[in-house]
Amino acid sequence: MYGNDIPEQPGHARLLDEVAAAERDLTGRGLGGDGTEGGADDYFGAVIAADGKIEPRDEMPEAYRKSLIRQIAQHAHSEIIGMQPEGNWISRAPSLKRKAILLAKVQDEAGHGLYLYAAAETLGVDRADLYEMLLDGRQKYSSIFNYPTLTWADVGAIGWLVDGAAIVNQVPLCRCSYGPYARAMIRVCKEESFHQRQGYEILHVLANGSPEQKAMAQDAIDRWWYPSLAMFGPPDTDSTHSAQSMAWKIKRFSNDELRQKFVDMTVQQAEVLGLSLPDPDLRLGEDGHWAYTQPDYDELFTVIKGDGPCNRQRIEHRRAAWEDGAWVREAATAYAKKREGATV
Amino acid sequence: MTTVDELLALGDDALIAAQRLAEWTTRAPELEEDVALANIALDLLGQARMLLSYAADLERAGLEGAGRDEDALAYLRGEREFRNAQLTELPRGDFADALVRMLFFAAYQRELYAELAAGPDERLAAIAGKASKEVAYHVDHAIMWTLRLGDGTDESHRRAQAAVDRLWPYTFELFEDRPHLREAWLAAVEPVLAEATLDRPEDGRFRPTGGRKGVHTEHMGYLLAEMQSLHRAHPGASW
Ligand SMILES: [Fe+2]
Numbered sequence: 159m160y161g162n163d164i165p166e167q168p169g170h171a172r173l174l175d176e177v178a179a180a181e182r183d184l185t186g187r188g189l190g191g192d193g194t195e196g197g198a199d200d201y202f203g204a205v206i207a208a209d210g211k212i213e214p215r216d217e218m219p220e221a222y223r224k225s226l227i228r229q230i231a232q233h234a235h236s237e238i239i240g241m242q243p244e245g246n247w248i249s250r251a252p253s254l255k256r257k258a259i260l261l262a263k264v265q266d267e268a269g270h271g272l273y274l275y276a277a278a279e280t281l282g283v284d285r286a287d288l289y290e291m292l293l294d295g296r297q298k299y300s301s302i303f304n305y306p307t308l309t310w311a312d313v314g315a316i317g318w319l320v321d322g323a324a325i326v327n328q329v330p331l332c333r334c335s336y337g338p339y340a341r342a343m344i345r346v347c348k349e350e351s352f353h354q355r356q357g358y359e360i361l362h363v364l365a366n367g368s369p370e371q372k373a374m375a376q377d378a379i380d381r382w383w384y385p386s387l388a389m390f391g392p393p394d395t396d397s398t399h400s401a402q403s404m405a406w407k408i409k410r411f412s413n414d415e416l417r418q419k420f421v422d423m424t425v426q427q428a429e430v431l432g433l434s435l436p437d438p439d440l441r442l443g444e445d446g447h448w449a450y451t452q453p454d455y456d457e458l459f460t461v462i463k464g465d466g467p468c469n470r471q472r473i474e475h476r477r478a479a480w481e482d483g484a485w486v487r488e489a490a491t492a493y494a495k496k497r498e499g500a501t502v
Numbered sequence: 503m504t505t506v507d508e509l510l511a512l513g514d515d516a517l518i519a520a521q522r523l524a525e526w527t528t529r530a531p532e533l534e535e536d537v538a539l540a541n542i543a544l545d546l547l548g549q550a551r552m553l554l555s556y557a558a559d560l561e562r563a564g565l566e567g568a569g570r571d572e573d574a575l576a577y578l579r580g581e582r583e584f585r586n587a588q589l590t591e592l593p594r595g596d597f598a599d600a601l602v603r604m605l606f607f608a609a610y611q612r613e614l615y616a617e618l619a620a621g622p623d624e625r626l627a628a629i630a631g632k633a634s635k636e637v638a639y640h641v642d643h644a645i646m647w648t649l650r651l652g653d654g655t656d657e658s659h660r661r662a663q664a665a666v667d668r669l670w671p672y673t674f675e676l677f678e679d680r681p682h683l684r685e686a687w688l689a690a691v692e693p694v695l696a697e698a699t700l701d702r703p704e705d706g707r708f709r710p711t712g713g714r715k716g717v718h719t720e721h722m723g724y725l726l727a728e729m730q731s732l733h734r735a736h737p738g739a740s741w
């Protein structure tokens with residue numbers, strides 16, 4: 159599907175290898191932890207200690223369950239809200255091939271939302287209730303989607319940077335202690351890796367196109383770079399959920415460790431693209447990692463609190479789709495009831 | 503032998519239908535339906551690309567030098583050069599409009615592609631053969647929803663009937679080049695409407711026409727303005 163003239167992306171293949179390794183480990187293992195069939199009381203602790211998987215019917219601490227629901231729902235909401243910024247360009251995609259790739263990508267994100275809502279439902283919640291909490295602001299979604307897509311190059315920048323950051327965040331989740339979430343993440347990561355490749359390809363074509371196209375690509379990267387860095391969350395010193403999540407083996411790396419990993423990978427890829435990252439202080443340190451300027455966390459909190467450029471628009475769009483569809487869902491329910499009545 | 507104009511009519515139908523259907527992305531009543539509608543739009547877009555590429559190749563064969571490709575046909579023709587039927591370009595409407603339009607259009611495409619798949623033009627037959635499998639699913643999907651909406655609640659019935667009444671007159675144009683297909687189409691559509699408790703409209707005198715000659719509704723200009731804007735802003739660029 160892609161031209162062969164697009165160069166390899168340094169560091170891209172390694173992430174996919176990590177997904178594959180997580181998948182091998184998962185299928186090689188029975189349900190629950192290996193050899194941890196001890197006392198029921200301590201089953202949870204033993205499974206976590208042995209790096210096993212907790213499954214829906216296993217006993218688990220209420221706080222673990224709640225924390226997972228919050229995280230998986232927020233992740234699912236992000237997939238769904240994330241359809242909007244890119245969906246904004248489907249009707250105007252500049253070639254039929256790009257239109258097809260973009261439409262398929264946005265459709266994939268809906269699919270990710272579906273897997274993730276299904277994973278959340280294994281914890282005893284209802285998708286409809288989670289929707290409601292998204293619409294009334296009780297649950298969040300990734301703040302990155304509260305920025306507007308102003309040009310076609312933004313579609314490339316989202317694929318490359320936003321899907322790229324998402325993969326770095328999600329690859330370790332393929333080894334998360336909750337089985338259904340880990341399995342959903344393996345599926346999702348494989349597709350995200352295609353998305354990242356497609357974004358990179360869009361930018362590569364623009365970077366090698368007309369001066370206007372190259373400027374469009376650079377402008378998009380200038381706008382999306384720092385918001386992408388902010389996707390990894392507040393710095394470790396301020397992160398409220400990290401320590402407990404690490405102990406439960408939901409999270410395996412800190413926000414700052416993941417952010418560093420993303421920076422190291424992206425700097426190399428930007429060089430191949432011939433585009434620059436908007437940080438004059440990027441320096442390769444002696445430890446092999448790139449030093450970088452932190453994103454503006456005040457801005458991140460402004461957006462998280464609901465005052466980013468598109469927060470209101472994104473939720474309004476979702477609410478309108480949900481409300482406009484109410485009569486359709488009611489019709490489907492009424493029709494199913496009539497059928498049941500007819501067959502009894 | 504197939505002509506460029508015939509291929510443009512086929513390809514433009516699929517392209518404009520895809521463009522309209524893709525507007526539903528992020529707007530469907532359920533997440534599953536968002537995925538299903540995007541799938542169908544992708545099928546139609548794929549058909550459009552194969553048909554327009556064939557049209558471009560055929561056009562090039564009759565020309566000296568370089569001709570156009572699928573993108574030049576999709577993005578650089580003016581409204582009067584598009585050959586799609588008006589049914590495909592009508593505004594998005596509500597969910598009943600979308601699914602009743604899908605029923606009418608997919609049932610037409612099913613008859614059309616079955617005939618072309620058995621026809622003498624091998625390249626067209628191959629495209630139609632592949633598309634037939636896709637369209638069979640589109641018909642099933644549209645039937646499922648027509649039944650649910652028609653025989654669901656009072657409101658859904660009212661909306662579905664309104665969509666049927668609104669769109670029925672536009673179905674005549676589909677068969678202008680192949681009048682013999684309408685009988686099979688009616689045999690497929692009428693029982694679905696009946697089972698959905700929807701009235702089959704009378705065949706009145708309002709039968710909009712002109713799409714095959716490049717005469718469109720007022721909606722078409724806006725659709726093309728949006729679809730073509732970025733491509734046209736950068737003449738000669740690659741994407
Ligand atoms: Fe995704």
Ligand SMILES: [Fe+2]
Binds near residue numbers: 321349350
């Ligand atoms: Fe993605």
